[in-house]
Amino acid sequence: MTNGNAAPGANGFAGSTQILASARIHQYKKKSQVKTIWLRLKKNRLAMFGLVVFMIMMGVVLSADLYMSYEDQAISQNLSQRFRPPSEEHLLGTDQFGRDLLARVVYGGRISLFVGLATICVSLTAGSVIGASAAYYGGKTDNILMRIMDVFLAVPNMLMAITLVAALGTSIFNLILAMGISQTPRMSRIVRSSVLSIIGQDYIEAARACGTSDARIIFRHILPNAMGPILVQVTQTVARSVITIASLSFIGLGISEPTPEWGSMLSEAKGQLRYHPFLAVAPGVAIVMSVMSLTLLGDGLRDAMDPRLKN
Amino acid sequence: MNSPLIETKNLKKYFHTARGPLHAVDDIDVAINKGETLGMVGESGCGKSTFGRLLLRLIEPTGGKVLFKGENILEYGQKKMKDLRKEMQIIFQDPFSSLNPRMTVSEIIAEPIRVAGMIRKENDLLERVFELMSIVGLAERFVNTYPHELDGGRRQRIGVARALALNPEFIVCDEPVSALDVSIQAQILNLMMDLQASMGLTYLFITHDLSVVKHISDNIAVMYLGQCVELAPTDDLFENPAHPYTKALLASIPVPSLKHRKKLDVIQGEVTSPINPKPGCRFAPRCPRTMPECLDSVPGLKEISPGHFVSCVLFR
Amino acid sequence: MTEKLLEIRDLHVMYRTDDDNIFALNGVNLSVEKGKTIGLVGETGAGKTTTALSIMRLLPDKVGIIRQGEIFLEGRNLRDLSEADMRLLRGNNVSMIFQDPMTSLNPTHTVGEQIGEVVKLHYPELRSDAVEAKVDEMMEMVGIPAERKTEYPHQFSGGMKQRIVIAIALACNPKLLLADEPTTALDVTIQAQVLKMMNELKEKFNTSMILITHDLGVVAQICDWVGIMYAGEVIEHGTVEDIFEGERHHPYTIGLFGSIPDMTKKTERLNPIEGLMPDPSSVPPGCRFSERCPHRMDICSTDSPEVIIRGTHQIKCHLFSEPREGVCLAEEKLVKGAAS
Numbered sequence: 029m030t031n032g033n034a035a036p037g038a039n040g041f042a043g044s045t046q047i048l049a050s051a052r053i054h055q056y057k058k059k060s061q062v063k064t065i066w067l068r069l070k071k072n073r074l075a076m077f078g079l080v081v082f083m084i085m086m087g088v089v090l091s092a093d094l095y096m097s098y099e100d101q102a103i104s105q106n107l108s109q110r111f112r113p114p115s116e117e118h119l120l121g122t123d124q125f126g127r128d129l130l131a132r133v134v135y136g137g138r139i140s141l142f143v144g145l146a147t148i149c150v151s152l153t154a155g156s157v158i159g160a161s162a163a164y165y166g167g168k169t170d171n172i173l174m175r176i177m178d179v180f181l182a183v184p185n186m187l188m189a190i191t192l193v194a195a196l197g198t199s200i201f202n203l204i205l206a207m208g209i210s211q212t213p214r215m216s217r218i219v220r221s222s223v224l225s226i227i228g229q230d231y232i233e234a235a236r237a238c239g240t241s242d243a244r245i246i247f248r249h250i251l252p253n254a255m256g257p258i259l260v261q262v263t264q265t266v267a268r269s270v271i272t273i274a275s276l277s278f279i280g281l282g283i284s285e286p287t288p289e290w291g292s293m294l295s296e297a298k299g300q301l302r303y304h305p306f307l308a309v310a311p312g313v314a315i316v317m318s319v320m321s322l323t324l325l326g327d328g329l330r331d332a333m334d335p336r337l338k339n
Numbered sequence: 340m341n342s343p344l345i346e347t348k349n350l351k352k353y354f355h356t357a358r359g360p361l362h363a364v365d366d367i368d369v370a371i372n373k374g375e376t377l378g379m380v381g382e383s384g385c386g387k388s389t390f391g392r393l394l395l396r397l398i399e400p401t402g403g404k405v406l407f408k409g410e411n412i413l414e415y416g417q418k419k420m421k422d423l424r425k426e427m428q429i430i431f432q433d434p435f436s437s438l439n440p441r442m443t444v445s446e447i448i449a450e451p452i453r454v455a456g457m458i459r460k461e462n463d464l465l466e467r468v469f470e471l472m473s474i475v476g477l478a479e480r481f482v483n484t485y486p487h488e489l490d491g492g493r494r495q496r497i498g499v500a501r502a503l504a505l506n507p508e509f510i511v512c513d514e515p516v517s518a519l520d521v522s523i524q525a526q527i528l529n530l531m532m533d534l535q536a537s538m539g540l541t542y543l544f545i546t547h548d549l550s551v552v553k554h555i556s557d558n559i560a561v562m563y564l565g566q567c568v569e570l571a572p573t574d575d576l577f578e579n580p581a582h583p584y585t586k587a588l589l590a591s592i593p594v595p596s597l598k599h600r601k602k603l604d605v606i607q608g609e610v611t612s613p614i615n616p617k618p619g620c621r622f623a624p625r626c627p628r629t630m631p632e633c634l635d636s637v638p639g640l641k642e643i644s645p646g647h648f649v650s651c652v653l654f655r
Numbered sequence: 656m657t658e659k660l661l662e663i664r665d666l667h668v669m670y671r672t673d674d675d676n677i678f679a680l681n682g683v684n685l686s687v688e689k690g691k692t693i694g695l696v697g698e699t700g701a702g703k704t705t706t707a708l709s710i711m712r713l714l715p716d717k718v719g720i721i722r723q724g725e726i727f728l729e730g731r732n733l734r735d736l737s738e739a740d741m742r743l744l745r746g747n748n749v750s751m752i753f754q755d756p757m758t759s760l761n762p763t764h765t766v767g768e769q770i771g772e773v774v775k776l777h778y779p780e781l782r783s784d785a786v787e788a789k790v791d792e793m794m795e796m797v798g799i800p801a802e803r804k805t806e807y808p809h810q811f812s813g814g815m816k817q818r819i820v821i822a823i824a825l826a827c828n829p830k831l832l833l834a835d836e837p838t839t840a841l842d843v844t845i846q847a848q849v850l851k852m853m854n855e856l857k858e859k860f861n862t863s864m865i866l867i868t869h870d871l872g873v874v875a876q877i878c879d880w881v882g883i884m885y886a887g888e889v890i891e892h893g894t895v896e897d898i899f900e901g902e903r904h905h906p907y908t909i910g911l912f913g914s915i916p917d918m919t920k921k922t923e924r925l926n927p928i929e930g931l932m933p934d935p936s937s938v939p940p941g942c943r944f945s946e947r948c949p950h951r952m953d954i955c956s957t958d959s960p961e962v963i964i965r966g967t968h969q970i971k972c973h974l975f976s977e978p979r980e981g982v983c984l985a986e987e988k989l990v991k992g993a994a995s
Contacts, residue, residue: 049462052469056480056481056482057483058483059483059488229436229437230433230436233392233429233431235454237397237424237428238424238454239421239454240454241454249439253439253440382843491699521869521911521914522698522927522928525926529925547842551916554925588843591844593870593876594872594918595870595875595912595915596899605844605847609814609815
């Protein structure tokens, strides 16, 4: 291995100053950090399993319209075809109203995914702003913001969502809002602790020693480093959202009939459990698969981002 | 005799704790001339790191003045402070936490220049980055590497390059070699001394390692629990230590030589608390030569020989 | 000739990680005599801590592997013992203290409980008042009033925590103490106190000690023997007189001494060793120091050097092996280098 410490002054070949610096810098490959994380993730079999399953589910759900018809299969009732077992025409059979079960599961997934992602947008934005401000400004600001969050945290998640939906009404928009608000306190705490641990680092002080503005410190130094733990939390929150939506729909406060949704499907299947248990199994498995794949992916991401934690 | 580049007058920093004010830095008067190095030594809790940051206003002082080129920088507004930052920089102790793990070497070194807006053209900026890397002895090929791919010595060189980026006149070096292996320490120390000679830099060199500070400093300030107990030119301090704490400190250091194998002279006890300190000398509880007057008040720094100041009742 | 308490022969240790295999020890030979202290000196990555952990058989499970070599403690080959037998030895025959006093003590138990735990473990037949008496005795011995045994670790300063750690380590009067940079994290005045105390205890109990450190000053103060490690090997070994007053040294040792700012002399520039320690994931043939060695010869890149023995002083370097023709030019070169 050659000596990497060039003596002060000497700098490679004599003609180097002729070549533009901006060209020279590209000779040296930048090892992409995203790629490094991806390579580490690939080694984790469980995480890859989770990723693959989730990708497949996403794919199936998003492309549903290409091979299925929403109206015909998921919504319109066909009472002559009730409780049919799995067949060529209906891969998972039909439900008590003759609707194709597979179609309902797939379209139900769309709702879950859409609401899950929308909710995380709300809670991530609100949580980040609150958590980062609390961490960065500290003192009274921190105290006030976090105590407000504590108030929200004191109320159980589901109860908060239920109350808000009951108060605001059961539209999808309200559902997203309610769930977003109930998730925000936890997200703000995660962001806050993540930001706090970074603020303690010397490189933030170095940035201040150069006269860097607060905004630049937050966006250039803090956020890129805080993203890791936050990203992991995002996957876990989406997973939890799926369960929350299902739970809300199960008790009738979420998505209303006839829109298919896993929770409401479970609720309906409740009544048919004795003779047609499969009607519950299908949406149930869908819930389990989506939550499990997201959780495995999240764990894998956390290990891949900071392998020292694992060792 | 030129006036000093940077000096402090009665500089204080007290922190609020539940049990009372913590006297981290208490009434410090020191001056550093241009091109010289003031070494600041002391053990944990003596306030040397806090002092370094006070000079740069990374921590706001509770009282006193910091005079840079004769002007009290504590009165500067935001804009003037930002301009001042170009002239005063800091090198940190920990080569791991002092560099942003998500930025490459060139991005880290370029960052101060970008923030200050000193060089706008991208190509010129990169030229400057290459130049700085060369000055600190970092091979070109590291320009796009991330800090975690490099060892402690190279990371510390990045820290030095970053500190030099804005062409400062004064650099606070907060234990810059303490976290490095002995042979790498020597490389970095040599580098810093060469840079000082070639660029006319002025250093405040904070360390707990007396052998290192002897090597690089022109003058040394000995700190104990927030107070400066002795201030002297380097050779004078080692040959004629006056304050009992300085003597005890020098006697505690194990020297790598059998000729100097001695019965380790040991001070008893532990450092007392800096919270709500009693009046009088803070070293008195551990001093082998305590007298009743020591508990009443501390005399300020008195000159006992040219350039050699001591704050001790024994030298009244 | 005093007996050997510990003997390590040709120890090779590897760490197997996801990315790479790290060859931490590449043929370590070391011995410790009864009642003597050996300073194990080297920089980060030299293998000092790995050596200590190997003796204790505390290498991380599945990751740290002893590939070959023997470790004899009082004649018993430690590699042959079962885990249950090793547990009987740890704390009783051989103890270890670690660098960071802040994390060495359990914050949820009082210090008296932690010292007592070790005693109860190895002497289960002792009644509780006998155990308490022993705890009191150990605390007084390390200079902490026995009344404080009901306090928790956070109520003590760094130096005092390290004393408690030493009390735990010596509670069962082990024959061998492994001290991994025990004073590095402490202030220099506290270090002096702790070193003095360790010296006294060592003499009182006639404990042998392996003191791992990078500080040659500490070695000069309290060690009888010195082993200098580089890249997983012991490249120089001898009495403390051989190392500090001898004229012949391994080039790395000369480099180490040259890197330290000398308190007693005025030096203009330090003489650091160029370059860095080699990558431990590959073990090329030849001497591992050759790349950085100012005296390197052709043979150094191909053949691993033999250990040359002159009395108590052993050096692993080609410069000291018998030359093929007459005068050992290399020695003249080296002696000159040391004087300049």
